[in-house]
Amino acid sequence: MGGTLRFLSDVLLGLGGGTGEGRHKKRRQFYTVELKVRMDCDGCERKVRNALATMRGVQTVEINRKQQKVTVQGFVEPQRVLRRALSTGKRAELWPYVPYTNPYMAPPVYDKRAPAGHVRKTDAAVMPASAAQEERLATLFSDDNPNACSLM
Structure with missing residues (x-):
């Protein structure tokens, strides 16, 4: 009985003939x-x-x-x-621009055509090898992790 009522209600509402194909329509994202x-x-x-x-x-x-x-x-x-x-x-x-808020997060790429307070967006994965090595050395003597220093 429930199947018949669902079929009739879907037909009256125009939801795809009662097969359920109209109910699972993917919604677009805003x-x-x-x-x-x-x-x-x-x-x-x-x-x-x-x-x-x-x-x-x-x-x-x-x-x-x-x-x-x-x-x-x-x-x-x-x-x-x-x-x-x-x-x-x-x-x-x-x-291509993001607001320049925190100078310590990633090295900004300055662009003279960027609006005021913005820098060009860069990928963190595209860091030069020297910058990656500098970061590794900087974390070697970290105050957050006193056990990281192997010289003490």
């Missing part, structure tokens, strides 16, 4: 995608805004022409947004 797009004038800005705003799933498009930054929010994948921005003929890349 993303905030930040791009750096080279824009010089109002026409460039309008062209980029129209191209990105017409994508399915886009909720908002915000453009800051002074920083060359485009922020897209919605149910779209970042790579699709990047491809659409590149299709306008403009030079575009994912936003």
Whole structure:
């Protein structure tokens, strides 16, 4: 009896004919995608805004022409947004800057085109061999671990 009621309710609600195929539809994830797009004038800005705003799933498009930054929010994948921005003929890349907050975490990569208070994003795995060796030597005589020093 329960199966019949579920079938009829699914048919009436339009959930895929009662087989359950409509109930397990994967939901899209909400993303905030930040791009750096080279824009010089109002026409460039309008062209980029129209191209990105017409994508399915886009909720908002915000453009800051002074920083060359485009922020897209919605149910779209970042790579699709990047491809659409590149299709306008403009030079575009994912936003390469992060806020410069802690000077002790990772060596920053300074970029003169970066906005104020930002540095270029780097991967921690791409550390030069000399920096990795310096870090190993610095932790050898650590105050946090007094047993680490083998000379005492």
